[in-house]
Amino acid sequence: MASLSILEVKPGIKLSKDVHTPLGGVLLHKGTVLLPRDLDILRAFMVQSVDIDNSLPEGSKAVFSKKKVELDSSVAPTQEIVSTYSTLHDEYDKMIILIKSAQQAAIAADLPIYELRNQLDTMIYHIKDYNLLMFSPRSMNEHDYIYHNSVLCALSSYQLAKWIGLPQKDWMQAAFAGLFHDLGNAKIDPTILYKPQPLTASEIEEMRRHTTYGYQILKNVTAINEGVRLAALQHHEKVDGSGYPLHLDGSKIHVYAKIVGIVDIFHAMTLNRLYRKSQSPYMVLEQIHSEAFGKLDPSIVQTFINKVTEFHNGMIVRLSNEQIGEIVFTDRDHPTRPMVSVSGEIVNLTQQRQLYIEEVLSTK
Structure with missing residues (x-):
């Protein structure tokens, strides 16, 4: 584990600690493998340095998936055990290939x-x-x-x-x-x-x-x-x-x-x-x-x-004017238009109707 200046941070580096916003929200989670847009988020919140994990291979955290296996007669035949690594994206890609061939046929x-x-x-x-x-x-x-x-x-x-x-x-x-x-x-x-x-x-x-x-x-x-x-x-x-x-x-x-x-x-x-x-x-x-x-x-x-739109304080979003901010309050009567802190100023999207959330970049 080492601390790295934001000037030296490159895509593909894995975080060893959570990175927080000035208001205490989680900007990026421990274990995140940084993408180019994550670097934009760090710069937008003027983060000076991050703790990185250099003891493990770079790559996203593996998620276990189920795989049916042959079991001995003492185990119910429907039992499934975790045996291979995959992610939602892996299984999604397989599903795309399968539904494409199935629909064509x-x-x-x-x-x-x-x-x-x-x-x-x-x-x-x-x-x-x-x-x-x-x-x-x-x-x-x-x-x-x-x-x-x-x-x-x-x-x-x-x-x-x-x-x-x-x-x-x-x-x-x-x-x-x-x-x-x-x-x-x-x-x-x-x-x-x-x-x-x-x-x-x-x-x-x-x-x-x-x-x-x-x-x-x-x-x-x-x-x-x-x-x-x-x-x-x-x-x-x-x-x-x-x-x-x-x-x-x-x-x-x-x-x-x-x-x-x-x-x-x-x-x-x-x-x-x-x-x-x-x-x-x-x-x-x-x-x-x-x-x-x-x-x-x-x-x-x-x-x-x-x-x-179950927004929580600390979610990081990109607005339609390309500014990056942190959600600080959500009015349930206007669930798509919370208040967002941008560079220390509060943007109330219920009042500034010309703006809207373009993308959620990080969840708390």
Whole structure:
């Protein structure tokens, strides 16, 4: 362990102690392997030196994952033990590859449902490391947007099902609903699906058919329940009956579809796409909140926003004007617009509406 001047700090160095802000919040945690943006944070808070760990190999902290193994007859066959190293990102990347091949083969062959289930189960094992506002793919080809959207919706649907108090047996099925909600895109003409220009009226109609196509593909798939199939069909329905394809009102929309409808909007707007750059997650949450009045289930939306924006004093954020600051107070009536300390001055985002949080850089 050694103390290193900020002038000598380089990306890849691992911290041996927490770094604190002047207000006492944790700026960067012990064990963090510094990235270029972390150096920007340190400079923004005028940190003079950091304690580094030079006794271990550089690299991120390994997270254990489960792996099924053959056990002797005295042990239950379903027992799983920790045996390999992996991270959420590792399992996420594997899930992207698997859902991509599965979706491309969905029309001509049966879905590899048990393989998908095993990989989904392994990925969900790391759910404690999933922060919806901070997680982003390590690499993303914009043509693969639909696959990233599906895997992110699986993770977020699992969490939201848990947050709204659904029984535990529904959590994994809700994750399946998120994973398969856009499966019908496999039957959409790629020239329409990937068209960078605005769609014509007839092309919009064809795109909307992905909901019924998805239900048809899932109709005979085992290991999923009817709610998963209905989520593929209903995730664009609105509680006021203005959605598609069946113009159902809220009482007739399955809860999985309501969950997926919310997280799909979030990820669709916060991922880079061929025709539109990603938007601030906080601005997207504000839009989702406004849509709760008549379009989305208001109670599920409220739970989603409350849980996602569980800000705590000490969280480090980047504002839309590129300034880096520390959250010092959150008004639960305005969960996306807390007070932020920037260079010793308090910025009240409820009053300065032209500013918003662009990114969470570090959690307490």
